[in-house]
Amino acid sequence: MTGMMQTSTHLRARAEIDLAALRANVRALRARVGDGTALMGVVKSDAYGHGMLPVARAALAAGATWLGTATPHEALALRAAGIRSRVLCWLWTPGDPWREAIEADLDMSVSGMWALRELTAAAREAARPARIQLKADTGLGRNGCQPADWPELVGAALAAQAAGEVRITGLWSHFACADEPGHPSVTAQLDAFHEMVAYAEKEGVQPEVRHIANSPATLTVPESYFDLVRTGIAMYGISPGPEVGTAQDFGLRPVMTLSASVALVKRVPRGHGVSYGHQYLTPRETTLGLVPLGYADGIPRHASGRGPVLVGGVRRRVAGRVAMDQFVVDLGGDTPEPGTTAVLFGPGDRGEPTAEDWAEAADTIAYEIVTRIGSRVPRVYLNEDE
Known part of the structure; x- marks a missing residue:
């Protein structure tokens, strides 16, 4: 498919x-x-x-x-x-x-x-x-x-x-x-x-x-x-909505984990604009990480400035606008190596965000978050056999 x-x-x-x-x-x-x-x-x-x-x-x-x-x-x-x-x-x-x-x-x-x-x-x-x-x-x-x-x-x-x-x-x-x-x-x-x-x-x-x-x-x-x-x-493994309860309340576990390899880490000065429109300016000298996923892959542009990402064991947020193929996170001075895994969402039990977190950031529902992940993102199947 x-x-x-x-x-x-x-x-x-x-x-x-x-x-x-x-x-x-x-x-x-x-x-x-x-x-x-x-x-x-x-x-x-x-x-x-x-x-x-x-x-x-x-x-x-x-x-x-x-x-x-x-x-x-x-x-x-x-x-x-x-x-x-x-x-x-x-x-x-x-x-x-x-x-x-x-x-x-x-x-x-x-x-x-x-x-x-x-x-x-x-x-x-x-x-x-x-x-x-x-x-x-x-x-x-x-x-x-x-x-x-x-x-x-x-x-x-x-x-x-x-x-x-x-x-x-x-x-x-x-x-x-x-x-x-x-x-x-x-x-x-x-x-x-x-x-x-x-x-x-x-x-x-x-x-x-x-x-x-x-x-x-x-x-x-x-x-x-x-x-x-x-x-x-x-x-x-996703709740139909917050009023129903969490997936864990019903003994369900999210099935999809979306991640990417950080493509670039660089140091920039205070006041540096990030991504189209410069809606984000770095508040201090910091480091930026480039994540090679964008709205062409199903990452909602409405989550610009808000989408949560786990990089190096720390929760970050999208800095500036989500572009077609990539977005940026402010690493706050941390310097993870290129290739470090950035986890956008998963079950949430390792500190990573969930699809519900992205739905809240994009003012939508978790159904849309998982369904819109595009064909450019390979599906990797775990535990195919019982």
Whole structure:
């Protein structure tokens, strides 16, 4: 996938992916929901920047029985790599590869009549039924079928099933505010989901799985588990948000550690401008360290002047603007050797910052921090075997 897979120890930058931590996270999440609920490992967007294929295999080895992707192209890449587990893909646009998905035995989400029409036409071409899951918009206001349109969609899907064109395998929805424990929309969405599932089942739908729980709901809303939970960010050892609690609170460990080799250390006088725009002027004679990562690698420019970095066992901050390929830290007179490791984020138990720290510095969420790390940063996989 997008991240290069290398094992060299001499890399200018690297994102270490600890697959043992990922497997432990999957087991912890499975233990949390119990044996009666299946777990879907969400591996969309190159497994949140961690590398889709290695992560998918590790998640399945640890007990996930489903995988989830946004696009059909991601799901088809799993099949092309020989992964045969159940895979649900949910973000479809007109003209997408419905027939290829049917022939690859994917489960496809349907939110509206246009999708059902394209899908059933593809099923007739393929001469085999499509596996579909009907998505209900219970209040997120994004993808999914509105309650007022639900009877039409359910009726049409049942007619297509009677004609042998589809098999309805699931009913599902997605929370809007589960990362805000106690938010009234959570209960409202659960109530709406119960009602929409009950209607579909009364009409004759017999789903294999009903599911609404994402990572924050898996961690904090046990009444949302139903038959399946979809764990994305939690599987990668990152909390869905500060209000939910820390990853450590739930026995989860961050999987990605991002680091780079310091490219240059030099002494500069007081009042020296640093990086574009000279937004940072050295307050005293000091030393500067150059880190060869920039916004082209996914380092957020919004964290200019604020992003935390561990160099030589000391926490520093980005000095001045993050540039396309590099940024600078003020070393305060310290003189680490070029090649010294600068750790941008990791689990945090060795003094290094975390993805949450970078999210706070960039006024964003930790999901974005790990997902945006670009293909120029090699992924180095640790503990690939059990």
